[in-house]
Amino acid sequence: MTNVREEAIQHLKIAEFLIENIRSGVYKENQKIPSENELCRKFCVNRHVVRQAIARMTNLGWVTPIQGKGCYVNKLHSPIQYVLSSQTRFTENMENQGLTHLSKLVKWEKGLPTEEEATNLQINRDEMIYRLEILRYVDDRPISVTTTTFPEIEVPHLEDYFEGFHSLYGLLQKHYQFRPIRSKSIFEASLPLLKDADLLSIPENIPIVQIASIMNHPRGTPVEYSVARVRSDMHKCLVEF
Structure with missing residues (x-):
């Protein structure tokens, strides 16, 4: 031993x-x-x-x-700075830094929420939700995979707008006339699940940063609950107050 x-x-x-x-x-x-x-x-x-x-x-x-x-x-890549604030948006963050980026909708489903989702969205367990899995790339490298949920009542017929998907908040603004506002984020270091490690192109023994966030509707009620799993070797977070 x-x-x-x-x-x-x-x-x-x-x-x-x-x-x-x-x-x-x-x-x-x-x-x-x-x-x-x-x-x-x-x-x-x-x-x-x-x-x-x-x-x-x-x-x-x-x-x-x-x-x-x-x-x-190998060529060394500097960590990508991600500005986290109430108005954070992936597309704008990357464009402000002149970085090429892509958001890919890996899968989606409509169903009942888990207890965690219902609690964070402040809805009942029998209310329907949309659950999206979004993989994001920067300079052709996968940087994060995010599971995000919305109450169906807030985004009815959401699947009608998935064709040509490239920006979640762009879709929300265009078709539902609102943009979620971050109210809380919790950071946690963890090891990735096998499916996440595969999507992020990393070994399963390399730590990731998990960010669980609650986003509010402009009227003040929770409208989105997301859990992002971010490659720790590509991410540098700046929190603005």
């Missing part, structure tokens, strides 16, 4: 060493990092430990292994 624990600590130390050297510019974009043999000698560990470290680096997106040639440093 001690050896397993020591190996786990060692492979993390090797990964941290490599990450720091990439961040500081010792190993630059498209440059090859030290070979397995070199790392084994440097850290006095066996090849299994080094391969664990490299697998972690690969999963985190720092390097790409090429069969028979070694591992090469």
Whole structure:
């Protein structure tokens, strides 16, 4: 058991060493990092430990292994700043930063709310809701997947407007003449579900940031409850008051 624990600590130390050297510019974009043999000698560990470290680096997106040639440093992407305020809107956030973006409606359904959804929307369990799953991309990379719910009474026949979907709030403004206003958001670090990891193109052992939010109708009542799962390696949140 001690050896397993020591190996786990060692492979993390090797990964941290490599990450720091990439961040500081010792190993630059498209440059090859030290070979397995070199790392084994440097850290006095066996090849299994080094391969664990490299697998972690690969999963985190720092390097790409090429069969028979070694591992090469990937292009480093700066975290995308997301401004969170009562008027936050994904489309405007990205356009203000000059970033290309895309929102894709993965699936939708109409049915009864869960207890959590009913509580946050302040509706009864027998009232119908729309539940949407939206995957968002920035610069062709998936950044977040969001499950968002609306009381059916607030957005009747919502499915009639899904063709050509590209902006949720744009749809709401155009067809229902309102734009939700954020009233509360709760942040939590967690590991992704397998389906979310697949949608976000990350391993299931890489943490995400989960943001549960309640949005109000301009008249003041809850109209939207959403749970966003955001890639932690691509996200930097700015909260405005």
